[in-house]
Amino acid sequence: MENIPVNSSEYIYRCLKEEILHLKLKPGQSISENELCKRFSVSRTPIRSVMQRLSGEGLMNIVPYKGSFVALLNFNDIEQIIYMRIAVESAVLRDFIPLCTPLLEEKLRYIIRKQMVLMEEKDLDMSRFYELDSQFHEVWFKTAGHNMLWELIQKSEVDYTRFRMLDIVAVQNLPAIIEEHKELFQLIHERRPEGVQPLIEKHLNGGIHRLQTRIHTELRDYFQPESGTDE
Amino acid sequence: MENIPVNSSEYIYRCLKEEILHLKLKPGQSISENELCKRFSVSRTPIRSVMQRLSGEGLMNIVPYKGSFVALLNFNDIEQIIYMRIAVESAVLRDFIPLCTPLLEEKLRYIIRKQMVLMEEKDLDMSRFYELDSQFHEVWFKTAGHNMLWELIQKSEVDYTRFRMLDIVAVQNLPAIIEEHKELFQLIHERRPEGVQPLIEKHLNGGIHRLQTRIHTELRDYFQPESGTDE
């Protein structure tokens, strides 16, 4: 049981979405509608509306007559999202370089510094770090007039968001991420669009490299089984 | 009033979606929930579920306390989708070229020929032409293992789908589209990945060039007013 603010649906939606994206609800975990009805003290209608929404976004799998489950991560999907991001973001960053003003450079520098400060803290808030990481990338999308693309990519990235979260909380290799951001910054600072593609590629593929071995061991329960391996 | 098959929701959803995408329901047109209740003889619950779904996909705008409307097209969004597609599809097509077998070449040739045949028909079915156009592009996505990306792009393309439909039904410049497909085919056939980028760019921007002038005249009611023009 929890307290029930007005507009239950919206609250419940945010609540569950946050728990899923921050991996508080584990991929694969089962969640029953009736349980949720009790937990939030509401009837099935708002719960179902939330579940439909989450399942529409790919965060939840509703299996008829069996149950509802937090969606597993699909490694292939994640690879493809990264492929797409590399293509799009390289183009955007190349567009951004000639548009980058000293003020924007300072903004980027500022984000990097905040991440460095955050990293030093004990009881480090990983969500906050993730947030800053997003902000960094957001700068060039918005500056180059691709605001809508950034939002679209964010929405399509549901799996990838949890993957990045996993990268951050499980690997905790924050210095590597910051280092890559610095390299990107250097490129922008020196106005060298030719160097964009390989660096973006390296940066966006970073999570895969860092997590690769563990996906098949400790973290395997979070991922969809590869089709045709065993059985 | 219409006949009411089982599983009203799904039927109603398909029905409305088709009518919107094929421009039978005009962008901007108002649609009331209660009207739909009568038309399909169901209560508000299934209607609302359908409306939510459509609005979630960006096909519908639900304006609280005023009404529901078929979403207007947003020219800027369409440009950005095209920008993204150019980046992604160029990469995919470059990957595809070395993977293209003679069998696949025949498949592409076959699609082009079908389009040419279709074009000669009187009472030409534009939806069918659109369908073939999609199939052509789909080939390289699927072959290069980017099946999921293709579906993702299709889903993100709701506005763009109607834009392409507009291009096909309003401009009817089918020879231009076919000609571009032939050029792309030639590139593939000769295994010339360097030529991909500009050609993809030309092809995907084609619709904009063809429609450009009319967007501000006959078709202006279908588009969101540019912010800050008049008023």
Add this chain to the structure above:
DNA sequence: CAGTGGTCTAGACCACCGA
């Protein structure tokens, strides 16, 4: 069989809009 989700009805109350 009990439990799950799938679907729907009927009806309620609210907030806001425009005439």
Add this chain to the structure above:
DNA sequence: CGGTGGTCTAGACCACTGG
């Protein structure tokens, strides 16, 4: 004021699952 959507309850019946 009547019409619109926003939200929710309560409860019904169904189809399928799994012990």
